[in-house]
Structure formats: C-alpha cells, structure tokens
Amino acid sequence: MEEFMLIFRHEDGQKQASPEQMQLWMKQTMDWIGGIAAQNKYSGGNGLPFDDARVLWSNQLVTNGPFGDIKETIGGYIIVKAESAEEAVELARGCPVLQGEGNSVEIRKIARGDEKP
Amino acid sequence: MPRAELLPHLFRTEFRKIVSVLGRRLGLDHLQAAEDIASDTFLLAYESWPYQGLPENPTAWLYAVAQNKAKNYLRRQQLFNQKMAPHLAQSTPEAQEPELDLSEKNIRDSQLRMLFALCHPSLPAEAQVGLALRILCGFGIEEIADAFLTHKETINKRLYRAREKLRQQHFTPEVPSETEMSQRLASVLTTLYLLFSEGYYSESHNLVLREDLCLEAMRLTYLLIEHEPTNRPPVQALLALMCFHASRFAARKNGIGDLILYQDQDETRWNQELIAKGTYYLHQAARGSTLSKYHLEATIAYWHTIKVDTPEKWEAILQLYNQLLILEYSPVAALNRTFALAKVHGNEKAIPEAEKLHLIDNQYYYVLLGELYQKMDVEQSRRYFQKALALAKTPHDQHTIKHRLAAL
Numbered sequence: 001m002e003e004f005m006l007i008f009r010h011e012d013g014q015k016q017a018s019p020e021q022m023q024l025w026m027k028q029t030m031d032w033i034g035g036i037a038a039q040n041k042y043s044g045g046n047g048l049p050f051d052d053a054r055v056l057w058s059n060q061l062v063t064n065g066p067f068g069d070i071k072e073t074i075g076g077y078i079i080v081k082a083e084s085a086e087e088a089v090e091l092a093r094g095c096p097v098l099q100g101e102g103n104s105v106e107i108r109k110i111a112r113g114d115e116k117p
Numbered sequence: 118m119p120r121a122e123l124l125p126h127l128f129r130t131e132f133r134k135i136v137s138v139l140g141r142r143l144g145l146d147h148l149q150a151a152e153d154i155a156s157d158t159f160l161l162a163y164e165s166w167p168y169q170g171l172p173e174n175p176t177a178w179l180y181a182v183a184q185n186k187a188k189n190y191l192r193r194q195q196l197f198n199q200k201m202a203p204h205l206a207q208s209t210p211e212a213q214e215p216e217l218d219l220s221e222k223n224i225r226d227s228q229l230r231m232l233f234a235l236c237h238p239s240l241p242a243e244a245q246v247g248l249a250l251r252i253l254c255g256f257g258i259e260e261i262a263d264a265f266l267t268h269k270e271t272i273n274k275r276l277y278r279a280r281e282k283l284r285q286q287h288f289t290p291e292v293p294s295e296t297e298m299s300q301r302l303a304s305v306l307t308t309l310y311l312l313f314s315e316g317y318y319s320e321s322h323n324l325v326l327r328e329d330l331c332l333e334a335m336r337l338t339y340l341l342i343e344h345e346p347t348n349r350p351p352v353q354a355l356l357a358l359m360c361f362h363a364s365r366f367a368a369r370k371n372g373i374g375d376l377i378l379y380q381d382q383d384e385t386r387w388n389q390e391l392i393a394k395g396t397y398y399l400h401q402a403a404r405g406s407t408l409s410k411y412h413l414e415a416t417i418a419y420w421h422t423i424k425v426d427t428p429e430k431w432e433a434i435l436q437l438y439n440q441l442l443i444l445e446y447s448p449v450a451a452l453n454r455t456f457a458l459a460k461v462h463g464n465e466k467a468i469p470e471a472e473k474l475h476l477i478d479n480q481y482y483y484v485l486l487g488e489l490y491q492k493m494d495v496e497q498s499r500r501y502f503q504k505a506l507a508l509a510k511t512p513h514d515q516h517t518i519k520h521r522l523a524a525l
Contacts (some may be wrong), residue, residue, distance in 0.1 A: 007425075014324065015292070027178045027432075029434055030440070031435070031439060031458070033439065033440065033441055033443060034439030034440075034443065034454060035458075035470050035473070036449035037439070037442035037443050037446060037451075038442050038446075038450075038454050038455060038470070038473075038474060039473050039475070040446040040451070042442070042443060052127060090163075
C-alpha cells in the first residue's frame with residue numbers, strides 16, 4: 001500500500017465565500033473524507049486557510065500570501081492510502097474543491113524512506 | 118439481607134478491596150498470594166459462619182482474618198528471606214510493619230493504583246481485561262469464562278500468563294505522575310471501554326452477568342472521576358457514554374431474556390436518571406480542548422437517547438461518525454456511518470459508499486446492504502440478507518436476520 005497526497009488547488013484564492021457557503025463546503029468535505037476514512041484509507045490531512053498566509057521570496061522579501069503573484073493557491077491537503085495512483089484518483093473524485101471551475105486536485109505519491117526521490 | 122445472600126454479596130463487594138490492599142502491600146510479584154489470602158478468608162467464612170453464627174460485623178471479621186493471614190504470609194516470607202535470601206535474588210515485600218490498612222481511603226487508593234498497574238501498556242489487552250475482572254471486580258473464574266464464552270481452564274491459563282507477565286515487569290502499583298498521566302490514562306480507558314463493551318455486546322446468554330460487567334466498568338471509571346488528578350474530560354466522556362448505553366438495559370430485554378433491537382425498544386423503559394447523569398458528564402467533558410473518541414461516541418449515544426428521527430439528528434450523527442473515523446478506523450463505525458449517510462442523503466447515494474467498505478467477512482456489512490436495497494431491489498436485498506445469515510454465528514443474530522428475510 002502506497003501513500004498519496006491529494007493537494008487541493010484553488011484557481012482564485014481571493015474569492016470570498018459566505019458563511020453559509022463555507023459551512024456547506026465544510027460538511028461536504030467532511031462527508032468526502034469520512035467516506036475515505038470508512039474504507040480505512042485515510043492517513044491524515046490539514047486545511048490551509050488563506051488568511052494570515054505569508055510568502056518568503058528568494059530576495060528575502062516577505063509578502064502577504066501568494067495571492068496576486070501566483071494564480072493558484074493551495075487550500076489544503078489529505079493523505080490517503082491506495083494501491084496505485086489510479087485508485088488515489090478515484091478517491092479524489094468526490095472532493096468538493098472540484099465543484100469550483102478551474103480548481104484541481106493534484107495527486108502525488110509520497111516518497112518512502114527506502115526509495116530514491 | 119437474608120443470611121444465604123450475605124456471603125455472595127460480601128464476596129462481590131469485599132474480595133476486590135482485600136485483594137487490592139494486599140496486592141499493594143505485598144507487591145505485584147505476590148499478586149497470586151494476595152488472591153489466595155482473600156479466597157482463603159472467604160472460604161473460612163463459608164465454613165465457620167453456619168456453625169459459629171454470623172459475626173457482629175461481618176466485614177470487620179473478613180478484614181481481621183485477611184489481616185492475620187497476611188501477617189502469617191509475611192512472616193513466612195521473612196523467614197524464607199533470612200534463610201534463603203543470600204542464595205536467591207528474589208524480591209520480597211518488606212516485613213517490618215505487617216499491619217494492613219483497610220480504611221476506606223486506603224482501599225480506594227489501592228484500587229486506583231491497582232487499576233493503573235493492571236492496565237499498564239506493556240501488558241496485552243486480553244491480560245488486562247482478565248486481571249481487571251478478577252482483581253478489581255472480584256469476578257469468579259467461572260463467571261469470567263461465561264462472559265468470554267470459554268472454559269475455566271482457558272481463563273485460568275490466561276490469568277496465570279497475565280500474572281507472570283506482570284511479575285516480569287517489576288513495577289509497583291502507583292498512580293502515574295503528571296508527565297505520564299495522559300498516556301497511562303489512555304491505556305486505562307481503553308481497558309475500561311473494553312470491559313464495558315464485553316458486557317454490553319457479549320454473546321453470553323447470562324444477561325445478569327453481562328449487566329454486572331457493565332456496572333463494574335462504570336464503577337471503576339467513577340473511581341477515576343472521584344480522584345481529582347484523573348478526573349479529566351476523556352474519563353468524563355467515557356462515563357457519559359456508559360451511562361447512555363446503560364440507560365437501555367431494561368428496555369433491551371424481553372420477558373424471556375432475549376435482546377430487543379434499538380428500533381423496536383419501548384423508550385418509556387429507558388432509564389431517564391442515567392440519561393441525565395450521562396448528559397451531566399458529557400457537559401463536564403466539554404471543558405478543555407481535547408476531543409477524544411469517547412467524546413464523539415458519547416455524543417452519538419446522546420443523540421440516540423432521542424428516539425424521534427429528525428434531519429438534524431442524523432446530520433449530527435453523520436458528522437460525528439466522520440470525525441470518529443478520521444480519528445480511528447473501525448468496521449463498526451464505518452457501517453454505522455454509512456447507515457447515517459443513508460438517513461441524510463438517501464439509500465441511492467449510500468449504496469455505492471456501502472459497497473466500497475468491502476467488509477466481506479462481516480455479517481453486518483450484508484445486513485446493511487440488504488437494508489439499503491430493500492426498497493429498490495427486493496431480490497438483491499434478499500441475496501444480501503442470505504449472505505449475512507450464512508455468516509451469523511449466534512442463534513440470536515440468525516433469528517434476527519431470518520425475521521428480516523421473512524418480512525421482505
């Protein structure tokens with residue numbers, strides 16, 4: 001069994017959602033993750049709120065969040081257990097982030113200690 | 118209390134106190150001796166009380182006899198030490214002060230220490246539950262065998278191995294320090310949870326014994342509540358969970374001792390006092406920032422004390438099961454979560470999620486699928502219930518599934 005990170009990419013992190021909308025997303029996200037956990041395929045994860053984000057650039061400059069300069073932002077991630085990337089893609093299908101046009105879920109295998117990166 | 122009932126009653130309440138105090142005094146290496154002394158004490162009572170008449174204060178009589186027997190044991194150990202100790206490196210209890218302190222405070226303190234010692238993470242779970250039943254709950258070997266649906270010899274062997282294991286660890290019965298507390302407490306709670314579940318879900322037909330097991334688990338949990346350093350939110354949440362479950366004791370059995378399923382229970386027979394107690398401890402548990410699996414399970418159990426189905430109830434239960442599964446996977450939680458999902462989003466949406474669980478050795482997996490398909494495809498539903506029936510082991514489960522099949 002491999003582990004894969006499912007990274008939620010939002011096309012425009014500056015979009016403001018209403019509290020009701022946020023609550024609905026939250027429930028949908030929990031239902032989606034709960035469904036993965038019910039198959040004993042959930043390993044961990046975190047939401048990454050957009051507010052209070054900082055970016056440190058190579059010239060030591062610190063900016064407030066990646067917004068503006070970078071078009072896509074990461075809204076969170078979960079780690080799942082799957083036999084293959086295909087299975088991880090199947091698990092990702094229900095992710096509510098995908099309801100937003102232009103949003104995506106990136107699926108990346110997690111390197112294990114015994115493998116070369 | 119009639120004389121014939123007095124000794125069994127005293128055995129149930131006093132045996133464990135004597136063993137805990139002796140076990141603390143003699144050390145865990147001598148746990149078997151502590152049990153033997155307590156057993157011998159009761160044996161003497163069984164033999165002498167019918168002839169010499171009931172002592173004025175039966176409990177004090179038992180304590181005095183146990184005390185004398187402990188003194189003799191310690192003297193023998195001391196003698197053995199003086200003669201043999203130079204040749205053997207073996208730990209023996211100190212013998213300077215053979216008085217046994219059987220005050221209420223010391224009994225409670227000793228039981229608490231024993232609870233932490235017996236639930237040490239280095240002991241296998243099976244050994245912890247067995248020892249807890251014997252030492253802390255005063256259950257007879259036959260009763261333990263009955264609860265676990267096995268033979269006396271099996272339990273004796275299991276307890277023997279557990280005592281050996283305990284002896285090898287060489288720890289003293291202590292309440293852990295502040296730094297170790299959350300980790301050690303977690304291990305104690307796991308055992309108490311197991312003890313309670315063993316009673317609540319056991320396949321044993323002895324319902325009285327099963328309820329006793331649950332009540333003992335609750336008593337030991339309460340021991341932790343009474344002790345300020347262990348009176349913590351996860352403990353309160355576990356007690357709340359136990360109270361909610363225990364509130365259904367009377368409602369879940371019919372006249373001939375068969376179990377009645379939740380949806381068929383008469384909720385007027387649910388014990389409102391226990392529900393109120395559970396609610397109180399759940400509120401207590403809400404202080405602080407920890408959210409243990411006991412919090413989640415207790416809150417689910419709380420929602421089940423409200424019999425009427427509302428969208429709000431099932432939405433809450435679904436979210437709690439989502440959180441529970443994220444914290445810790447279990448097949449039972451996965452099945453219950455899918456049932457809640459069906460209640461919130463409908464069977465059509467729940468079926469693909471149920472099929473993904475793939476618990477093909479689990480009868481309840483097929484019961485769930487059978488139920489979800491019932492209105493959409495009767496033939497498919499029947500096939501699933503038949504698969505469940507083939508996997509069901511107890512007559513009670515088989516009966517319940519046959520009933521469902523007949524109703525299709």
